[in-house]
Amino acid sequence: MDLCFYINAILSLSVSLSLSLSLSLSLSHTHTHTHTHSKTVIRW
Secondary structure (H helix, E strand, C coil): CHHHHHHHHHHHHHHHHHHHHHHHHHHHHHHHHHHHHHHHHHHC
């Protein structure tokens, strides 16, 4: 019982960690893309 709970906690923790990591990665990618796009617009 305790082992099951422990494994469940580790699984949910790693899932939430990978989700937040991918979210921050996509957010930073979108920010970089927008920044590059705005720089291009300013240059033109």
